[in-house]
Amino acid sequence: MAAASALRATPLNPVHRALGAKLVDFGGWEMPVQYSGIIDEHQAVRRAVGLFDVSHMGEIEIRGPQAGELADFVATNYARKLKAGQAHYSGLLYGHGGFVDDILVHKVSEEHYFLCVNASNQEKDFAHIRESNRFDTEVELSSARYVQLAIQGPKGPATLQKLTSVDLSKIRYYWFTDGMVAGAPARMAHTGYTGEDGFEIYVAPEQAERIWNEVLAAGAEFGIKPCGLGARNTLRLEAGMALYGHEIDASISPLEAGLDWIVKFDKGDFVGREALERIRASGIKRKLAGLEMCGRGIARDGYEVYVEGVPAGWVTSGSPSPTLNQNIGLCYLPADRAKPGLPIQVMIRNQPVDAITVETPFYKRAN
């Protein structure tokens, strides 16, 4: 694998190889795209539990007396409103209102915020946050200290519960706690990117292989499967969650991406605020919409979308949905057309194929 040597790898890379995973270049990281198969892994998460290595994700920590002030200045959601032990989804924006990244903000304490950021954006995010740091805080890119595992599915909590004395039923959705997992210190967050129940845990790299194996053993009774980024993508798409580089990027603002809810205008100044106010005042031009294919074919990232025979937008993500047995996707459309029930055509290899806009998320778990 001479070509692979330029890629970055997580500490679990040898474990993935031993499991027979298919490894691919994902934004400069050599990551497992699948083990047993994307559909099989997807169903394991929807029906029981799956284990993902998401250690390529980055961690950035903000510490100091004004940690909350910096978090609120660089990210769009209202970080100071979080309680210690609570987390939320947020956005880092450029001054022009486009996304630097989408992130999870965890408030560890008044003076410590822990951010989980996208793998290939982490250096950019770190530089961006430091540039805005006119507060009494220290910013650290601490990715090397963590391996992140996602234990996702209706049996995810039960699987993790076997490895910790912390009562996980007490941790509400989007809350987290620090404790021991299989005898090692871990941060256990009731978060995920699959639309399913489950936890994401952060552990030391030296413990990664042992804990990975302990989780697989603990989940064996439920039929746990190691899952790759392929299933992670189909799961998040069914749940209508954005993926950086697809639904959002530097040219897209949260208002267009349907992420108004992570922008809090009542919290004071933040990077991108002025631009968002301008965009809001002048009217949002395009909006993200869900689509379902009616004709045969799968909409893929970048395919053109036509409305009444005229080019009107583009597909940001598309895939077969293993849960719904439908070909689904997300696309940008003119804001006034981006409502469910609009007949559209997706250009698939120069052929218009009928589709219709639908509500998102495509899938919502029962509880």
Added chain:
Amino acid sequence: MYPQNFRYTKEHEWVRVDGDIGTIGITDHAQQELGDIVYVDLPKVGTHIAQGAGAGSVESVKAVSDIYAPVSGDVTEINGALADTPEKLNADPHGEAWLMKIKLSAPAEVSKLLSAEEYQKYIEAEK
């Protein structure tokens, strides 16, 4: 694994020639690389296809992969069953899940394709 009576391309198609008809498919290596195949798009019967030109596509959950004609000729038959059961391409790519038949217009092209041994060496080297 790779039948001796097939010829192969570096794009991972195979062709089996019976008289002037070539049956075309994708290789086991190709289906493994693609993963779960969910959609097969084939040309219409009667279409003339030149060697190396696009002859439809195969989609897995993750990606689209073009099929390139290993030989030139007119499409005489397509495997219509794959429209409803594309997963057969994962299960039996060298047999039941053939893609199309082509009436060869330049049979000499066949001898320039890879033999089973050459193809196997080629994919080993690619790994």
